[in-house]
Amino acid sequence: MSEPKNSEPTVKKRCVFFLGGYEPIPPQRQHERFIRELARSEKAWSAKAEVGPLEVSPDGRVGLWRIATGGPNWSTKAEYRSLLWHDIVMTDFGRPAWRRVLQSIVAFGDFILTGTAFRYLAVNWRYGLFFLYPVILLVGFAALAAYGAAYLTGLGLPLPYLLGPLIALAIFSILIVWPGRFLLLDYMMDDWIFAHEFVHRSRAGLDARLDDFAKKLADVLREGGYDEVVFAAHSLGCALKVAVVDRALQMVPGFGKNGERLVLLSTGSSVLKIAFHPKGLWMKEAVARVSANPAIFWVEYQSMADPISFYKVDPIAALKLPATGRPIIRRVHIRDMLQTATYRRFRANFFRLHRQLVMGNEKRYFYDYYMICCGPLRLETRVTKPETIVASFAPDGALIEPKDQSFQPQRTNAS
Numbered sequence: 001m002s003e004p005k006n007s008e009p010t011v012k013k014r015c016v017f018f019l020g021g022y023e024p025i026p027p028q029r030q031h032e033r034f035i036r037e038l039a040r041s042e043k044a045w046s047a048k049a050e051v052g053p054l055e056v057s058p059d060g061r062v063g064l065w066r067i068a069t070g071g072p073n074w075s076t077k078a079e080y081r082s083l084l085w086h087d088i089v090m091t092d093f094g095r096p097a098w099r100r101v102l103q104s105i106v107a108f109g110d111f112i113l114t115g116t117a118f119r120y121l122a123v124n125w126r127y128g129l130f131f132l133y134p135v136i137l138l139v140g141f142a143a144l145a146a147y148g149a150a151y152l153t154g155l156g157l158p159l160p161y162l163l164g165p166l167i168a169l170a171i172f173s174i175l176i177v178w179p180g181r182f183l184l185l186d187y188m189m190d191d192w193i194f195a196h197e198f199v200h201r202s203r204a205g206l207d208a209r210l211d212d213f214a215k216k217l218a219d220v221l222r223e224g225g226y227d228e229v230v231f232a233a234h235s236l237g238c239a240l241k242v243a244v245v246d247r248a249l250q251m252v253p254g255f256g257k258n259g260e261r262l263v264l265l266s267t268g269s270s271v272l273k274i275a276f277h278p279k280g281l282w283m284k285e286a287v288a289r290v291s292a293n294p295a296i297f298w299v300e301y302q303s304m305a306d307p308i309s310f311y312k313v314d315p316i317a318a319l320k321l322p323a324t325g326r327p328i329i330r331r332v333h334i335r336d337m338l339q340t341a342t343y344r345r346f347r348a349n350f351f352r353l354h355r356q357l358v359m360g361n362e363k364r365y366f367y368d369y370y371m372i373c374c375g376p377l378r379l380e381t382r383v384t385k386p387e388t389i390v391a392s393f394a395p396d397g398a399l400i401e402p403k404d405q406s407f408q409p410q411r412t413n414a415s
Contacts, residue, residue, distance in 0.1 A: 021235025256295025
C-alpha cells in the first residue's frame with residue numbers, strides 16, 4: 001500500500017465513544033444499524049470496511065465493536081464503544097398510562113412555571129414548538145373529552161349526574177391510546193418526564209450510571225494508545241455526555257499536559273433543554289468547565305432541517321458563559337448528504353431528519369458521521385478545513401492532496 005499523498009495527519013487507530021438520545025435501542029440493534037449505515041458511506045467514498053462482532057461488557061453498559069476501514073492507500077482501525085442506557089428508556093415505556101399522564105403534567109407544569117419553556121421559545125421558536133407539541137395534544141384531548149361528555153349528558157339520556165366526569169375520563173383515555181400513540185404522545189411524555197428527572201437529579205440510579213460511564217472514559221484517557229479519541233453524542237445524549245466528560249476529566253486531572261486531546265462531537269444537541277432550567281445550574285456549570293478545558297476540542301453540528309434541536313444557537317452564548325471558542329458551531333445541509341429521492345422521502349419525518357447526523361451519507365460531503373468514526377482524517381481537520389474534505393479523496397477512495405477549494409460549507413439557502 002502506497003503512502004497517502006496528503007499533508008494532513010492521518011488516523012491509524014481511533015477510539016469512539018457514543019451516547020445516543022432518548023431511544024430504547026438495545027446494543028444488537030445499534031450494531032445492526034451501524035453496519036447498515038456504514039455501508040452507505042462506504043459506497044459513497046469508495047472505501048472498504050469490515051465490522052467485527054458485537055461485544056457487550058459484563059455489566060451490560062457498553063456495546064463494543066471494532067471496524068477496519070481502508071482505501072487504496074490508507075487504512076484505519078476503530079473501536080466503537082456505545083454507552084448503553086436503553087434499559088432506562090425501556091423502563092419508562094413500561095409505566096402505566098395513568099401514571100405517565102400525571103407525571104407529564106407535573107413535568108410540563110414545572111418547565112412552564114419556571115420559565116424554561118419561554119427560554120426555549122426565545123432562542124429557537126422551533127424547539128419551543130417541540131416542547132409545546134405534547135402540551136397542546138394533552139390540552140386538546142382534555143377539551144374534546146369535556147365536550148364529548150357534555151354533549152352526551154345534554155342529549156337528555158337518563159344518565160346519573162356523576163357519570164359525566166367518568167364519560168370525560170373514558171373519552172380522554174381513548175384519545176390517549178388513539179390517536180395519541182399514532183402522534184407519538186406516549187414517547188413525547190416519557191421524554192419530558194425523563195428530562196424533568198434529569199434536571200432535578202431525581203432519577204434513581206442515573207447518577208451512578210453516569211459515574212460508571214465517566215470511569216470507562218477516564219480509563220481510556222489514562223491509558224492512551226490512540227491517534228484520536230472521539231466522544232460523539234446525539235440529542236439528549238449530548239447533555240449526558242457533558243456530565244460524563246466533566247466527571248471523567250476530574251478523574252484524570254493531568255489529562256492534556258502532554259498534548260493529549262479529547263474530541264467532542266455533538267449533533268442535534270439538547271444540552272440547553274437541561275441547562276436552561278433553574279435547577280439545571282449543575283449542568284450549566286459542567287458545560288462551563290468542559291468548554292474551558294484546553295484539552296478539549298468540541299464541535300457542534302447543526303442543521304436547519306432538524307426541528308428537534310437548537311439551530312443557530314451557540315450554547316455558551318445562550319447560557320451567558322465566558323466565550324472559549326468551544327464548541328465550534330458548524331452548520332450542515334442534510335439534502336447535500338442524501339440522494340434527492342431519499343431526502344424527499346424523509347423530509348416530512350422530523351424524527352428521521354433529527355437522526356440523520358448519526359446515519360449514513362449517500363453522497364460525499366464534508367460532514368459524514370461514519371467517516372468521522374472510521375475514516376483516515378481527524379475530526380479537527382474536518383472542522384477547520386471543511387473545504388478540503390471531499391477534495392481529499394480520489395474517485396477510487398485514495399487519499400490525495402486536495403486541490404479543489406470551491407466548496408462552501410456555510411451556504412444558507414439549503415436545509
